[in-house]
Amino acid sequence: MSDGKRYRVLVLDADMIPALTVSRSLAQRGCHVYLAGHVERPLASRSNAIDTYYQYPDPLQSTNLFVEWLLAHVESNEYDLVVPVTERVVVPLSRNIEKFSRIKIALPSRESLEVALDKSRTLTLAKKVGVPCPHSVTVSTVEQLSAAAATLNFPVVIKPSRSIAVAASGSSQLQVSYAFDLSELESGCEHALKFGPVILQEYFAGDGVGIELIAKQGEIIYSFQHLRLHEVPLTGGGSSLRKSVPVMPDLLEASRKLISALGWNGVAMVEFKHNPRSDKFCLMEINGRFWGSLPLAAAAGADFPAMLFDLEVKGAVGAYPPYRNNVYCRLLSRDMHWYEAILRSDADTRIVNVPDAAGVLKGLGLFLHPRHRYDVQSLLDPLPGLIDIGQMLKIYYSRALAFLDELKFRGQQRKAWSSGEVAAAISSARSILFLCYGNINRSALADVLVRAYAEDSGIVVASAGFHDEEGRPADPVMVEVAAQFDLELGNLRSSCVTPQQLRDSDVIFVMEKRHYDKLLDMDIGLSKKIFLLGAHHGGTSRSVEIEDPYGRAQDVYLACYEQVVEAVDQIKSVIALQVGE
Template sequence: MKILVTNANSRMALCITRALKKKGHDVVVADYIKNSMCFFSNKKSDYFIYPSPYSDPDGFISFILEKVKTLNIDVVFPVHEETFLLSKRKSEVEKHVGLAVPDYEPFLTVHNKDKLYDALIQQSIKTPKTLYLKDFSDYNEIKMKLPGKVVLKPRQGGGNWGIFFPDPVFCYNEQIKPYLKDLNVDIARVLVQEWIPTQEKYSHVVIYQNGQFIQDFADIHVRDFPLSGGSGVLRKTCDASPMTEISKHLFDDIGWHGMAEVEYVSHAETGEFYLIEINPRVWGGVNSAITSSLDIVGMYLDIAVGKRAMPGCYKTDVQTRWFWGDMRVFPEYFNKSKSKFGAAGHYLHLLIDKTKTDEFYWDDPMPFFAWPCHTLYKMFKNRGFQPVAYDSLTGEWD
């Protein structure tokens, strides 16, 4: 089959492209960003640049459908937030090409953190207590309803955008007001959530076909970026069964289709699993599943073309690494480590052991260098050390 993989400047798209090529498929990659990571991969057969799905959603859909026709694309494999737009326009897109994304209503149910919270409470699934920031005229009153540590986050968003941990020792007003100014969004979009003391953090992935559970997968976040909690930069596959029934309880009820990643933490004192949030798309650690021999791309293709997807199995204790993300977190990890020698030795060991990285493969080396080049370019362009997205959604998917 000929497959179109979107969001080609991401390591997730790169991992998917390599896995599809290994299975013998013809892979076309695309993004709205010039010189995207996958454009340099020798595993792709063709590439193109499309209009931004954020600033020109109609142009994006029209261009994709045009390329589907001219390039004879069989299946579109969306990777990041363009998945949201393809879900929203699903009925239109599916007339022309295979696609495995959920309907838009269940999509928003799990993506909007406030809607998700209501659904979890209704089904008695453990999740951190969540409140609207707009309901507080004095932010110090948060301490009365949520004593201890809290986290502020947008109702929609991913990739650690907008995540803020105010220090409960100090005045919340003095911390939250500057945060809102920097975030520059409507306060109605911001939630305040109870922080759960964490023993382990997990990614639990479910795959559904027309409301029927097909497969799940899980890994432990050995290290995140940032360390306080975020994207997994060092991961180890594990048994998914402690989370399976919890996730199924939710996704069975809403009739899911396609894949989704559910983030869990186990409570440091009780060991109970708490559902934190859901990413209804390809997740950052997809290479963890691929490397552990789970045919996740094959299952996606079967679902996209209407063929019955069959469950598989994967190896546990397989470690994978987002190399450049792990490099970014190294200073924080080093400074917080009790043994500086041990921290440095751990990183050096990862360079020589069998831990697979998301980016670098000996038979496809060039994409590895694209990510730091883009990061340095954005830092220079924006005159800051915090790289920002080339384009992003200023509002919300609704």
């Protein structure tokens, strides 16, 4: 730094890419940078910007142990600043800030942070200061969903009130999801409501943009804007490709109102959706910490880590030059998943505009753009980027081997059906077991379809799952689908498969290869009597696996129902021949 002192900074959350960006920035400005995280050897720990790497207990799994570790560590090491990067450490540090009175931690006030972390309180604040938001309803119980849904237009975005939630069972990272009808809303809220209130928002179509900023006591000192180009998953998630764009005055003014009302001190990213056709925008959330696209800001010249250091250590942010527009930055490993998802058509086109071939090629062409940068790869700090590429190659090699194994398995299963091996097994069987994960959709459906028919022939039919919670009713969406075909599933209750049940079953039908693999892990001797239900030669589906429809759109449930019925018809025809019908 300009005063000649070599400041000592501890950066937390080492497994996150922004921690690497923070470390590189502060090291370039003469700081001794020390890194800490809960994983053994994260990418950032290989950076030449790092003096030493320390490992601490997982803040999500062992929050108290993490706080105790950090207390002991900072008391035995002299740091000028501790920089948290994610909510999983920001939250426990903020709530225990009194214990850290002897060390400077880059955190906003607890009061302002609590409002930013709680999406319900953020929305309340936005309405108070006149910042537009999607129409929203907050629910606390499943019983409130029907009344709430009546006030909303589908699709509905399901947002847990907090991204990091705490319950008696422990902390959990909660995700945003989407619902297109009431049944999807109920299944989508089931898990999140265990951890607290859930916000239901009408979907607002638009581009994902963020105003990234640093503020001192509610006054924005420097701002930056990015536009999301690729997101993973495609329905909305972390960005894998984005570019720097000029700050839109309306978005900056909306951010100013929020930051001023919060009295915010430090860095933040205010996230919006902006519809370029109508020029309307809505607030999505406030990230009261460093954000995932921080490498783009740094590449464009908006050095927020250095600004934060100035603010926290020196009390004021110095003069920083304007950032460059039309700089692109890509998180290579995540962006590979984006291209895979496009190739697999792995997107709900009801809310995602999937690019055509020209759009995909345009994205690939950006690799040659003179202002194209990478989140991890850097010529000045090459090792993390090289390791990142090596890890990607290793993953794709493993996936290629798994894909070949999958093809071999599917071929063997198809042959078992077409050669008569499955028919022979059914003909000599006295007991048949249908197996899936939860025993509330696929295996339960097959059980009901076959049981009465088979038991007339002296064959005992049962179904089970790997899910360890027994006695659950059939999935209400599948119950509704089955009722359309006069099939009653409402009286079913799930059961968990046992080793004895597996030994006693003469034929076991599974829905996916992973079910087959799991059974072999339990008992390799079962291999001769396990068959893939959907691999029969009479199927109209391209897939031989019958995927779990749980929590998905109703047409997925219908497709699952039809696959199971087709397979069951094959089984019934074998039984019919056996009894001479």
